[in-house]
Amino acid sequence: MRDAEDRYWKANLRWLVVILGTWFFVSFGCGILFRDWLDENFFKVGTAPFGFWMAQQGSIISFVLLLIAYAKIMNGLDAKYHVEEESK
Amino acid sequence: MSQDLWNYLFIGASFALYIGIAFKQRAGSTKEYYVAGGGVSPFANGMATAADWMSAATFISMAGTLASSGYDGSRFLMGWTGGFVLLTVLMVPFLRKFGKATVPDFIGDRYYSKAARLVAVVCAIFICLTYIMGQMRGVGIVFSQLFGIGIPAGVIIGAAIVFFYAGLGGMKGITYTQVAQYCVMAFAYTIPAIFIAIVLTGNVIPQLGLIGEYTKGGEGTPFLEKLNAINTELGFSKYTDGSLAKIDMFCITAALMFGTAGLPHVIVRFFTVKNVKAVRSSACWTLSFIAVIYLTAPTIGAFSRVNLIDKLHDTAYEDAPAWFQDFEETGQMAWVDKNGDGKIQYFGPGKSDSGKAGAVFLGKGPLFAEGRGGSGERLLTNEVVAASPNELWYGKDIMVMANPHMAGLPKWVIALLMAGCIAAALSTAAGLLLVLSTSISHDLMKKVVKPDLTDKEEIKWARIASLGALLVAVYFGINPPGAFVAKTVAFAFGLAASSFFPALLLGIFSKRMNKEGAIAGMVTGILFTLSYIIYFSYLGGTPSQYFLGISPEGIGFVGMIVNFIVATTVSRLTAEPPQEIKDLVDLVRRP
Numbered sequence: 060m061r062d063a064e065d066r067y068w069k070a071n072l073r074w075l076v077v078i079l080g081t082w083f084f085v086s087f088g089c090g091i092l093f094r095d096w097l098d099e100n101f102f103k104v105g106t107a108p109f110g111f112w113m114a115q116q117g118s119i120i121s122f123v124l125l126l127i128a129y130a131k132i133m134n135g136l137d138a139k140y141h142v143e144e145e146s147k
Numbered sequence: 148m149s150q151d152l153w154n155y156l157f158i159g160a161s162f163a164l165y166i167g168i169a170f171k172q173r174a175g176s177t178k179e180y181y182v183a184g185g186g187v188s189p190f191a192n193g194m195a196t197a198a199d200w201m202s203a204a205t206f207i208s209m210a211g212t213l214a215s216s217g218y219d220g221s222r223f224l225m226g227w228t229g230g231f232v233l234l235t236v237l238m239v240p241f242l243r244k245f246g247k248a249t250v251p252d253f254i255g256d257r258y259y260s261k262a263a264r265l266v267a268v269v270c271a272i273f274i275c276l277t278y279i280m281g282q283m284r285g286v287g288i289v290f291s292q293l294f295g296i297g298i299p300a301g302v303i304i305g306a307a308i309v310f311f312y313a314g315l316g317g318m319k320g321i322t323y324t325q326v327a328q329y330c331v332m333a334f335a336y337t338i339p340a341i342f343i344a345i346v347l348t349g350n351v352i353p354q355l356g357l358i359g360e361y362t363k364g365g366e367g368t369p370f371l372e373k374l375n376a377i378n379t380e381l382g383f384s385k386y387t388d389g390s391l392a393k394i395d396m397f398c399i400t401a402a403l404m405f406g407t408a409g410l411p412h413v414i415v416r417f418f419t420v421k422n423v424k425a426v427r428s429s430a431c432w433t434l435s436f437i438a439v440i441y442l443t444a445p446t447i448g449a450f451s452r453v454n455l456i457d458k459l460h461d462t463a464y465e466d467a468p469a470w471f472q473d474f475e476e477t478g479q480m481a482w483v484d485k486n487g488d489g490k491i492q493y494f495g496p497g498k499s500d501s502g503k504a505g506a507v508f509l510g511k512g513p514l515f516a517e518g519r520g521g522s523g524e525r526l527l528t529n530e531v532v533a534a535s536p537n538e539l540w541y542g543k544d545i546m547v548m549a550n551p552h553m554a555g556l557p558k559w560v561i562a563l564l565m566a567g568c569i570a571a572a573l574s575t576a577a578g579l580l581l582v583l584s585t586s587i588s589h590d591l592m593k594k595v596v597k598p599d600l601t602d603k604e605e606i607k608w609a610r611i612a613s614l615g616a617l618l619v620a621v622y623f624g625i626n627p628p629g630a631f632v633a634k635t636v637a638f639a640f641g642l643a644a645s646s647f648f649p650a651l652l653l654g655i656f657s658k659r660m661n662k663e664g665a666i667a668g669m670v671t672g673i674l675f676t677l678s679y680i681i682y683f684s685y686l687g688g689t690p691s692q693y694f695l696g697i698s699p700e701g702i703g704f705v706g707m708i709v710n711f712i713v714a715t716t717v718s719r720l721t722a723e724p725p726q727e728i729k730d731l732v733d734l735v736r737r738p
Contacts, residue, residue, distance in 0.1 A: 078236055091225075092393070116358075129235065
């Protein structure tokens with residue numbers, strides 16, 4: 060039992076790292092740190108420079124997708140390790 | 148039908164709806180008062196949280212900030228949505244599992260100490276008060292617009308309404324009113340944007356208009372290029388570039404994000420659904436509903452900038468559209484005819500000769516004198532900045548309100564927008580007020596001062612506390628501590644990031660963290676941030692003294708790092724937490 064719980068927690072942490080990595084990349088990465096470079100050198104979204112678009116639109120869209128993915132993954136993990144909470 | 152009549156109709160109808168819901172769903176027990184009885188559906192909770200989350204700052208101020216600062220405004224967009232990701236994956240499922248009604252409750256139990264609870268209560272009160280000030284300011288702006296009165300009177304009217312139904316309904320009443328408020332806000336925000344997008348870009352979907360072509364008056368040019376050209380011609384930096392330093396931009400965005408994840412009034416929202424699965428889907432709904440508004444805000448910002456310049460720049464005062472005089476009347480726009488040509492000129496910092504970049508006059512806002520100038524404009528007593536040719540002053544908070552006027556939209560759209568603004572401010576203010584009053588009645592009175600408090604007395608204390616908090620908020624709503632709503636609110640996030648976020652995160656992810664570490668961390672974090680903000684906002688600190696060039700808005704991020712370092716160091720030097728606390732952490736980690 061303890062062992063299964065430990066593995067559940069480890070799997071949980073691994074996914075957290077992936078999700079937060081993406082989170083950092085789309086917002087701080089594309090929207091701030093590399094914004095000017097992306098504006099100049101990357102493709103345009105419609106007529107908008109890529110970095111600017113990421114900062115004002117793309118990052119937000121990514122966040123929504125991230126949360127949907129998170130909910131799916133975590134529900135899957137819960138089922139796999141049989142730790143689902145009974146509804147009260 | 149006149150504009151006033153439309154306004155009263157829309158606002159009256161929405162109010163009747165809110166009060167009806169609040170009355171029907173009013174709280175009977177403390178559990179209903181604090182967490183709505185714990186049985187709200189994820190979809191409804193998502194909407195309610197979105198309404199709670201999107202404050203007057205978002206609704207009124209954000210698009211205006213985007214309009215005037217272009218790319219720089221992205222810090223609010225990314226900060227307030229990205230923080231939600233952190234909140235959902237790092238905090239909410241665990242805190243919900245823990246199953247207490249408030250954030251200080253978690254901190255008090257996890258760190259097995261009354262002192263920790265007390266520190267958390269004080270932090271919560273501080274954060275919520277700062278935040279609610281911004282809301283009251285927002286309410287004031289709307290009411291002043293609505294009745295043509297000054298902002299102070301508007302603030303007082305708004306406060307009376309918030310008190311009436313937050314105090315009455317508790318969390319249960321608020322949750323269902325917020326669902327209605329979200330719907331009003333979403334329509335009010337997107338409909339004007341759609342109309343304007345059609346006029347300017349020929350595109351029905353504003354988000355596509357932003358990345359499309361500017362088609363008004365003949366052939367199309369890429370919309371953002373057009374905007375960049377307008378900006379540079381008038382001496383502003385390019386719309387897509389902004390002017391904030393990268394490090395400042397980074398820190399402000401980070402402070403807003405981590406602050407979101409530590410904001411007590413949002414965390415509490417997720418205690419209202421029934422299990423962890425529901426929490427996850429509720430969070431997805433919430434962010435989707437928030438995204439509807441946040442993806443529209445940049446389009447409103449960009450469109451209104453084009454409209455503002457198009458309608459006012461180089462226009463003779465007597466030919467200026469009627470709304471300009473209306474806003475001048477309520478003190479939210481002002482014009483100084485510096486070159487005496489009778490025309491309104493709008494220029495940016497690039498056109499001024501000296502440091503006072505682009506300012507029309509000295510001081511925070513216009514101080515109107517009696518009498519009229521040569522063209523019939525209201526005269527000012529402010530000292531005029533001669534080095535800058537800019538003649539037009541407008542409050543950034545007014546952009547969203549002015550937007551439909553500028554685009555010449557039908558009267559009912561403007562009325563809808565007014566109703567939306569009020570919904571935004573009221574829903575957030577009500578949610579905050581609730582957390583504030585719970586902090587005082589539950590965490591302070593019941594858990595610390597007087598443990599034998601009955602349910603009834605506790606609710607009574609909650610109502611007294613909300614009245615007290617509101618009075619403070621009204622005072623600061625009338626005398627705002629920041630230049631505009633979004634900025635005041637940004638301070639609240641900095642404070643939350645530097646106090647709660649590390650304490651909560653370490654409480655869940657580190658079993659070694661003990662009470663000494665958590666308390667030391669929270670205290671140093673919030674004191675550091677607070678003193679930085681106060682020094683630079685009120686005691687005359689100048690931007691050249693900024694630590695690494697980070698402005699007070701972004702210092703919460705540094706405060707957070709300080710908190711982490713202090714907490715970790717102190718906890719390593721003091722005794723480990725007892726075994727039952729480690730077991731508690733294990734319990735919280737399981738869904």
